[in-house]
Amino acid sequence: MSATRTERLLNLLMALLNTRYGLRRSELREKIYPSSSDTAFGRMFERDKNDLRDFGFDVETVMDTGWGSDDPATTRYRIGKESNRLPDVQLSRGEWAVLLLAAQLWEQEAMGTAAANALRKLQAAGGAAEVDVPPAIQPRIKPAGQAFDVLVAAMHARNAVTFRYLAGSTGVEELRTVEPWGLGSRFGHWYLAGRDRQRDALRYFRLSRFTSDVSVLADGTFVPPSDFDIRAELAKLPELPLSHALVEVPAGRLLQLRRRAETVPQGGAEGTSGPTNDDGTDVLRLPFRDAEVLAEELASYGPQVRVLEPEDLASSVRRRLHAATRLAESPVPAYSFDTKQSRPARPRTSEDQLRRMLELVPFLVHNQGLHIQEVADKFGVTRNQLEEDLRILICTGLPEGYPGDLFDIQWEDDHVFIIEDLELTRPVRFTVEEACALLTGLSALNGLPEPADDPALESVTLKLLAAAGEEGLRAASLSGPDVVPAERATMETISSAIASGSQLHLRYVSPLRDEVSERNIDPLRLFSRDNVWYVEAWCHGAGGIRNFRLDRMESLEPNGLVAEHGSSELGTGPARPFTPRDEDTVVTLQLTRQGSGLADDYFAERTANLPDGGLVADIRIGNADWIPMLVAQHGGQVRVLAPEEHAKAARNWVESALHRYGG
Template identity: 70%
Template sequence: MSVSRTERLLNLLIALLNTRYGLRRSELREKVYHDTSGNDVAFGRMFERDKNDLRQFGFDVETLTDLGWSEDDPATTRYRIGKESNRLPDVQLEPEEWTVLLLASQLWERAALGTAAQSALRKLKASGQLADVELPAGLQPRIKPAGQAFDDVVAAMHSRHPVTFSYLAGSTGKDEVRTVEPWGLGSRFGQWYLVGHDRARQAARHFRLSRFTSAVAILDKEHYSPPADFNIRQELDRLPELPLRAAVVDVREGRLLALRRRALAAAETPADAAAQGRPDAGFERIALHFRDPEILAEELASYGPDARAVAPEELVVAVRRRLRAAADFSASPTPDYSFSPARSRPSRSRTSEDQLKRMLQLVPFLVHNQGLHIQEVADHFGVSRDELEDDLRILICSGLPEGYPDDLLDIQWENDHVFITQDLDLNRPVRFTVDEACALLTGLETLNGLPGIAEGGALESLTLKLLAAAGEEGLRAASLAGPEMGPADAAIHDTVRQAIGSRSRLHLTYLSPQRDKVSERDVDPLRLYSLDNTWYFEAYCHLVDGLRNFRLDRVQDVYPNGQHAADGLTASGAVPAKLFTPNDDDTTVTVQLTRQGRGLADDYYAERTAELPDGGLVAEIRFGNTAWLPMFVAQHGGAVRIIAPEDLATSARVWLEASLARYGG
């Protein structure tokens, strides 16, 4: 959709909104389209496309006819859009509800639903002033979607298109191509599951996204209808947790403290462990519980030559497969790529559809927020000042067909402050899209188990208000379910949260798996945040004199040491909080990511990216500690490889070869 088409659609929308009687096609052709070509067929096709585009934005284009005449007669057929067509109802929120809403809108770590949540929040802000609220001290829960497959499945599910993908079947251990009508997507047991109709088996099935072995292909020329009463949470509640089993693993002496902490006592070791032969010299044999061999295989693969899965056989096969895939990808030819000049995090390319959606939010936002600085408005919409001024220039040239100057949108930004005095009935935002409704309502339901959030009734009242405002789109939120957000160790979570609120210093005993050591340190905690139910806290660490992030499940002991936190310390400021704090002496590493693994560019805050023809990426990422990069490559089993620096790429390949040698090469 070109800029001229963006202007045309905006003018067509204004014309149809501001007519009570309706406008004939000939009037629209002359006054809005300025078409004098005389080609009725070409104009008719263009007009039908534009009507469909407006319907996709949610505006119902009404067709009116004179009494006794047919719609087939263009001379007697008129078109208009009702004043209330697709308008978001007024939603009045209390300060406590704004607090919960801000938390819910920040939940999605990235991906399409993160963009949708921010868009929905802007619509609510556009209909009224945001109350002055304070978020709970240092608390930033987040949902981490399962890579690119998550985005693709959500897009297909909301547009009602089937999907196809390769899947590692748990029953056979083989790759199988599946074609599925996606009904719902939800998180259980720390994993994301797709529930839908498997066309080959003619039955409903569950699919774990971490078992997808190919990119998701959307069959956008086919459609389906999901069950009317489908609810993903109810469906996943019936999903049984995998049984607890015991694995046998050989571990290098004196290494892998995190794994050894979970070792079973001798009485719990499988009776047939001794039958697996003796461990190699320098290794010890341990047993540990697991439920899913793929999850444990991911961890064991990351330990490389320091660990070898011994039993059961399916675990051995899963680790070997990951190491083989990582080694093959690392040995493949380097693709041609070119970084764009601007250094920026990867983002979805902006389209003219995005621009029109933004402008439909921009007008009501300016109506309710007169006189804001132009840069503040640009920041609010996540665009540059130049992009915002492009929007404003299109808007001030838009208005009623062949109208007087008073019939145009009147927007001024003299002295860098933006005012609007003529809005032409665009003063209310359009209704939530399905993505926007799902992002907010799923986020609110996910917050339900978070300490300190559900009390007081604000969460429940806000949910009811948004359900009423979302209408039919809100009902579609039953197809999406977030993870449980409650921390595994509530006592440690509470200790850190209280210390943040009281500005107290903590003494910490902490296990670092990457460095394979336990350390003691004094820290000043600044904020708590999560990825699903894995919780972290950011703190100023006095041992290293800098900001660091700590996982709560790796904290062995924590207590206030009786001192106050240092004055003037603040969190890094990023929302959402970053797992990794950049430093001047970090190493810039160039990695190649497959389409399945491209989400790692966001996870690790890539500074530059280059698109590849197969849907993958080349990304530049800064790492403070490069010694663990071979673990990183092995863990993701063929989704990532190191391209540069060459010495790091070579080290990773050698490390992977040594790891495979532990399994017979």
């Protein structure tokens, strides 16, 4: 869509919005498409009507029946001013605080952008209270895999998808064609639910078992069941049965693994201590429910672990190690880092620009006089991009071109004022993606101690459901994870210490150092990645801010001291499990398409896109011993390109692990 077409669509929109009885095709052609031929006009008009419908405007067709046989029927077109508008939504300060917390849950680009767009519409529809998100708690949702955004788009557009899938029940990899009905999280995993066309039945697919990219089919659309609710469907899934594995580990090592395992002494009877073999190793009896999840963890331990049984678990570990070897032996791709852009970004399209301008006008109406850079920051664009939007807007309006028929926007002295808004004072109703982003986020907050007890959570959810209408009902196609930690008592201890400004004494298991350490910490805030929770705290032993996982804490209790550091020392951005530091070592990684999300997880300083959809990324690491574990854990999705010493260490780690399995 060119700038000319963007301007034409805006002119068509304003013409159809500002007619009471509708405009004939001949009138539209004369006013909006003056230089087009009959064929070109028909083609462009039909395409433009479809685009306006995609942007949330229902183009109505009105038929005049005429006065008699000599007066033929006439077709007119118009857009109702109320049918496509978001209703006014008045929110209290408490409701805004809860809503902001829900909107910031999403780390995935598509849902995060949709949530931000929805917030801007609400700000234009009813005004925003000046509130801040509580800094003490920051839950986050990051759907696994790059397939998530593609599946969400296909699900809402109602297009079928294809992908290769490794079935957990049979271990067979097959090409599947599925009509996506819903996406949701269950047992710590994201699932796609939909009609499998080959089997003509509802099936569930775990995103982590996808072995290829997701392709969207252009063979028409489908209609899912009207009463489909992904949360209710996933609730029917039974938890996998509890199984046990026997793994061989060095005596006294791998403390994190031992915390949930049983030692099996020589002779096979269950016990609690003692090496079982002459070479100084222990055999642990390890409970598990999902072999693939456990295999990912065991693969990361490399040569320190050998799976004795069951065979399917050992096979899963070997598959990851072999995949890591194949990637390490493949040719190094040609790449170059983009010096102008440190992070990869989705290309901005003209459709993005038109949507932004439709939000921009009502936003400016309710926020007169903002600094132009502040407006650009609100919409996530540069100042130059915003000024381009404004220049297009002031050239568009009603077809007649009389005074008052064009948008009048001024930004003298860098402050933006809108003088003539052509009654575009209220934003377009929520899209399905925007409704899903906010309503799913609010639902995920239900189990948290602080928001769950707040009546604002229930009231703002009801208001959004009413405002979203049909799009709100379709939000049942998306269900987020349960973000409540299993370590709820630990979470409450930390929350209380943050509120009272108290210090805590911690016994903590470090998997990388394979030791239990004791520390005094000043807790600053709690944050999560799905259902894995962390506390960001000032560690007095390390002399700086560190992150600690709640599920790795052996004990946590107040030590009677007052905290010396507070939340004012936190950065302005969202909390992350991995925080790079200037003194860390820079490592260059090659990431496949499936593993490209690791660049964001580890806050890549710069990236280079590869033709196959993968990335080359520079990340900072504080301890090089962690790199071989990362390569083995994500077997076949990541390898080290530089420095060579770290690349060699990763190769040796994987080869030594394979040697323990006889190859």
